[in-house]
Amino acid sequence: xxxxxxxxxxxxxxxxxxxxxxxxxxxxxxxxxxxxxxxxxxxxxxxxxxxxxxxxxxxxxxxxxxxxxxxxxxxxxxxxxxxxxxxxxxxxxxxxxxxxxxxxxxxxxxxxxxxxxxxxxxxxxxxxxxxxxxxxxxxxxxxxxxxxxxxxxxxxxxxxxxxxxxxxxxxxxxxxxxxxxxxxxxxxxxxxxxxxxxxxxxxxxxxxxxxxxxxxxxxxxxxxxxxxxxxxxxxxxxxxxxxxxxxxxxxx
Amino acid sequence: xxxxxxxxxxxxxxxxxxxxxxxxxxxxxxxxxxxxxxxxxxxxxxxxxxxxxxxxxxxxxxxxxxxxxxxxxxxxxxxxxxxxxxxxxxxxxxxxxxxxxxxxxxxxxxxxxxxxxxxxxxxxxxxxxxxxxxxxxxxxxxxxxxxxxxxxxxxxxxxxxxxxxxxxxxxxxxxxxxxxxxxxxxxxxxxxxxxxxxxxxxxxxxxxxxxxxxxxxxxxxxxxxxxxxxxxxxxxxxxxxxxxxxxxxxxxxxxxxxxxxxxxxxxxxxxxxxxxxxxxxxxxxxxxxxxxxxxxxxxxxxxxxxxxxxxxxxxxxxxxxxxxxxxxxxxxxxxxxxxxxxxxxxxxxxxxxxxxxxxxxxxxxxxxxxxxxxxxxxxxxxxxxxxxxxxxxxxxxxxxxxxxxxxxxxxxxxxxxxxxxxxxxxxxxxxxxxxxxxxxxxxxxxxxxxxxxxxxxxxxxxxxxxxxxx
Numbered sequence: 006x007x008x009x010x011x012x013x014x015x016x017x018x019x020x021x022x023x024x025x026x027x028x029x030x031x032x033x034x035x036x037x038x039x040x041x042x043x044x045x046x047x048x049x050x051x052x053x054x055x056x057x058x059x060x061x062x063x064x065x066x067x068x069x070x071x072x073x074x075x076x077x078x079x080x081x082x083x084x085x086x087x088x089x090x091x092x093x094x095x096x097x098x099x100x101x102x103x104x105x106x107x108x109x110x111x112x113x114x115x116x117x118x119x120x121x122x123x124x125x126x127x128x129x130x131x132x133x134x135x136x137x138x139x140x141x142x143x144x145x146x147x148x149x150x151x152x153x154x155x156x157x158x159x160x161x162x163x164x165x166x167x168x169x170x171x172x173x174x175x176x177x178x179x180x181x182x183x184x185x186x187x188x189x190x191x192x193x194x195x196x197x198x199x200x201x202x203x204x205x206x207x208x209x210x211x212x213x214x215x216x217x218x219x220x221x222x223x224x225x226x227x228x229x230x231x232x233x234x235x236x237x238x239x240x241x242x243x244x245x246x247x248x249x250x251x252x253x254x255x256x257x
Numbered sequence: 258x259x260x261x262x263x264x265x266x267x268x269x270x271x272x273x274x275x276x277x278x279x280x281x282x283x284x285x286x287x288x289x290x291x292x293x294x295x296x297x298x299x300x301x302x303x304x305x306x307x308x309x310x311x312x313x314x315x316x317x318x319x320x321x322x323x324x325x326x327x328x329x330x331x332x333x334x335x336x337x338x339x340x341x342x343x344x345x346x347x348x349x350x351x352x353x354x355x356x357x358x359x360x361x362x363x364x365x366x367x368x369x370x371x372x373x374x375x376x377x378x379x380x381x382x383x384x385x386x387x388x389x390x391x392x393x394x395x396x397x398x399x400x401x402x403x404x405x406x407x408x409x410x411x412x413x414x415x416x417x418x419x420x421x422x423x424x425x426x427x428x429x430x431x432x433x434x435x436x437x438x439x440x441x442x443x444x445x446x447x448x449x450x451x452x453x454x455x456x457x458x459x460x461x462x463x464x465x466x467x468x469x470x471x472x473x474x475x476x477x478x479x480x481x482x483x484x485x486x487x488x489x490x491x492x493x494x495x496x497x498x499x500x501x502x503x504x505x506x507x508x509x510x511x512x513x514x515x516x517x518x519x520x521x522x523x524x525x526x527x528x529x530x531x532x533x534x535x536x537x538x539x540x541x542x543x544x545x546x547x548x549x550x551x552x553x554x555x556x557x558x559x560x561x562x563x564x565x566x567x568x569x570x571x572x573x574x575x576x577x578x579x580x581x582x583x584x585x586x587x588x589x590x591x592x593x594x595x596x597x598x599x600x601x602x603x604x605x606x607x608x609x610x611x612x613x614x615x616x617x618x619x620x621x622x623x624x625x626x627x628x629x630x631x632x633x634x635x636x637x638x639x640x641x642x643x644x645x646x647x648x649x650x651x652x653x654x655x656x657x658x659x660x661x662x663x664x665x666x667x668x669x670x671x672x673x674x675x676x677x678x679x680x681x682x683x684x685x686x687x688x689x690x691x692x693x694x695x696x697x698x699x700x701x702x703x704x705x706x707x708x709x710x711x712x713x714x715x716x717x718x719x720x721x722x723x724x725x726x727x
Contacts, residue, residue: 058452077458089450093315094506103446107457112439139504159457 007070009034009163009194010055015064017047017054022253023062024050026218026245032211035192037185039199039209039225043238045246046216048198049085052165055196056082068163078107081161083152085168091141097151098136101126104158119158126157129184146177153184164188164195171200182208205229217245277530284529291416292529298418299521299540301426302482302491305433305475307517310496311510312437312468315448319493320375321360324382326476326488328359330389333410333480334396341401345421349477356473359385386485413484415525415536426478433471437510440464445506483537491517494544501551501558520544574712576654577681583652583661583668584678586640587632630678631669684711687722695725 008031015028024047032038040048053059055066057073068076081104104126105119115123127133130150135143140151149169156164170178185208188195199205205212205225212228214220214237221228221236287293313322332355336348359381366377397408409417437444447454447461455461472492479491499512524540553561632640638648652668655661660674670678688710692698714722 053452056452056456058455074458077456080456082453082456084450084452084456088452090315093449094500094504094509095445095449096505099445099506100449103442103449103453103457106442106446106454106459109442111443111459114442141504155453 006034007067008032009069010196011067011070012055013064013066015051015054015066016062017050017059018062019050019059020253021256023249024217025054028064028219030213030219030222032194032196034194035189036194036210037189037208038194038196039205039212040196040215041199041202041205041212041237042215042220046237048200048215049167051215052167052196052198056080056165078159079162081156081159081164083156083164083166083169086145086148086152086171091143091148093140095140096136097127097132097138097140097143098123100140100151101136101154101158104155107159122160123154123158126154129157129187130154130180144174146173149173149177150180153181162193164193166195166197168198168200170197170204202234217249272531280530281526284526292525294420294423295415295418295525295529295536296522298423298426298482299415299525299536300518301423301430302475302479303495303517303519303521303540304514305426305430305517306479306491307495307499307514308433308437308510309468309472309475310492310494310517311499311506311513312444312448313472313492314496314500315506316468318472319489320378321363322472322476322492323489324363324378324385325356325359325473326480326485327382327386327389329353329355329385329473329477329480330410330485331355331385331392332358332389334389334392337396345419345425349425349474352477352480353470353473355385356476357470360469360473389485409484410480411484412486412535413480413482413537415482415528418482422478422481429474429478433475436467436471440467441507441510444468483540487537487541490541490544494541494548495520498544498548498551501548501555504557516544516547520547570712572654575651576658576660577677577712579651579655580660580670580674580678581681582641583632583637583655583670583674584630584682586637587630587670629669630675631667634663634666634668637668681711684714684719687719687726688714690726691722 011031012028015025016023017025028051040051042048050059054061057066066073068079073080098120101123102115102119105115105122109115109119124133124136127136130153132147132150132154135147140148143151153166153169156166169181173181185195185197189210197209199208206229209225211223212225213222214228214233216237221233283289284292284296287296310322313319329352332351332353333348334351335355336351337343339347339351363374363377363381366372366380367374372380393408393410443454443459443464446457447459447464451461454464475492476488479488483491495516496509496513498516499509502512503509520540520543523543524536527539527543528534528536551559553559556562634645634648638645641648641651643651652661652663655668655674656663658674659671660677661668661670663669
């Protein structure tokens with residue numbers, strides 16, 4: 006069977022500086038998968054590169070054996086919360102409706118079916134009472150729920166989420182993990198960039214340890230070991246970072 | 258000073274009002290074809306620029322609008338050179354090419370050097386404008402350039418709008434309105450969250466260039482009437498005004514277009530009334546007045562109403578504090594409202610028995626609503642530690658609100674006054690309990706923290722507190 010996401014020899018640069026080196030991984034279907042690593046390890050970059058939001062310097066990504074542009078509808082995305090302007094003049098419902106735009110296609114307006122779907126997704130994250138609110142008036146946790154509802158409205162088989170647990174209240178955190186488990190139950194594959202080592206082994210079936218290169222990937226109990234964590238967070242990999250600086254220098 | 262004032266007055270000679278009225282009628286009866294042309298032209302400009310302006314402001318492209326406005330100048334001059342006349346079609350082509358070249362150059366500099374976007378825009382804008390000014394000056398010195406009227410492009414001259422221009426403007430406006438309406442949801446999602454729009458598979462880059470092209474052609478048709486220098490105001494000011502007035506994108510786009518049109522018509526009318534006053538700058542002044550009004554009086558984001566709301570809240574808090582004082586001075590529930598000892602202890606027989614779950618419970622307070630609460634003015638004055646005149650003054654809003662009546666030298670709470678007093682006492686008590694039990698603040702922290710909270714707690718929060726403290 007084809008894996009939901011297969012990454013082959015992926016190298017990505019940011020402003021000419023390589024930040025991910027030769028990533029090779031195939032994610033299994035129907036799991037909650039955590040991407041874990043120190044700051045600057047390229048966790049978000051990996052997600053963006055898989056999502057086609059950053060140019061690949063080498064390598065490719067396939068979704069069920071097909072390139073992204075054939076499988077867009079299958080992949081839902083939750084960007085980091087800080088990446089947007091929350092003063093933007095839209096309501097909670099407007100934002101969640103955006104999740105349906107991919108399936109709708111160009112120039113078609115969301116109709117009754119889309120609005121009903123949007124209501125169901127809002128209800129799943131307990132945000133239905135806030136549907137008419139302007140998004141500036143939401144707390145951090147509520148904003149995260151809105152982003153998740155928007156991704157749910159994409160009705161995808163694969164979800165990529167960038168730090169959904171960052172800076173949310175405890176109630177939202179447990180609501181999110183419940184939601185993720187629900188997605189897994191429905192057979193979806195969920196990739197989550199995660200920064201909290203405390204909760205990582207509890208939340209995820211598999212973990213990818215990342216620090217500019219792939220340190221390890223596999224079932225949580227095999228990967229989340231003292232030795233591998235040391236390798237991810239320890240100093241030995243700084244050589245990669247220095248090499249990246251050199252590469253960037255030669256390109257300037 | 259007087260000399261300056263006189264000199265200022267010679268700038269604006271006082272009008273003959275009957276003539277002004279006559280001119281007004283002439284303007285709005287639209288009999289004069291020249292007037293009609295200018296008015297229609299200004300309405301079309303206001304509509305196009307206002308609509309697109311919303312996206313310019315929300316995408317933080319304001320500076321880009323300005324630089325595109327300046328960047329068209331060399332293109333306009335080249336367009337003029339084609340036939341050595343002000344052939345609107347060639348001017349249009351030249352301007353669009355020039356604007357798109359400018360915007361591409363901004364992106365190019367940004368991508369291939371360490372220059373950031375604001376500096377890149379400034380570079381392109383001033384470079385193109387400098388080149389344009391050189392060309393313009395040379396053109397005007399040529400024999401065929403004398404009557405060119407090209408200097409209108411600097412500050413604009415709406416009266417120079419001809420029928421051919423209006424035809425072009427109409428076409429461009431139709432394209433812009435259709436483009437925005439058709440791609441509204443795509444423009445909305447890319448403006449809000451571009452990476453997500455890309456993830457959805459929307460052609461974000463194409464949409465960006467579509468928007469850029471629409472902005473460029475809107476600028477090009479505006480330039481003759483408004484001029485290079487003031488152009489960005491046509492895009493930014495109506496949109497910024499609308500942004501202060503609404504929280505919905507659709508409403509913002511419509512409002513912005515409406516402001517653009519109203520200002521365009523007003524500017525044209527004013528410049529018709531006061532002959533030789535420049536239309537474009539007048540439009541910009543009118544737009545700026547709109548903005549100032551929105552800034553001051555917008556229901557949600559305006560500063561005047563915000564101040565009024567704050568003032569109201571302060572007045573309310575003051576009124577409720579004096580209500581609380583009357584209630585306390587009359588011997589009501591001292592333990593509840595400012596007890597320094599733990600609340601709910603059994604020595605406080607009057608307290609609203611929240612802390613005793615097995616006691617008579619929350620309904621205590623309602624049972625007591627029937628009993629009169631009154632106190633003499635002297636006692637109240639002692640309780641507040643303020644002279645009688647101050648107390649008198651402080652009681653006035655209470656009486657005005659119908660919460661208390663003054664009979665002789667006694668003040669008595671009315672039924673609604675008693676109700677509110679109990680409510681406040683209860684809110685305060687709930688909050689105090691919440692802080693000591695759930696937040697586990699020591700009691701001496703609680704009293705001050707809770708000082709004003711009872712005025713603020715809404716019914717939803719009160720119900721939630723009740724639920725948590727059951």
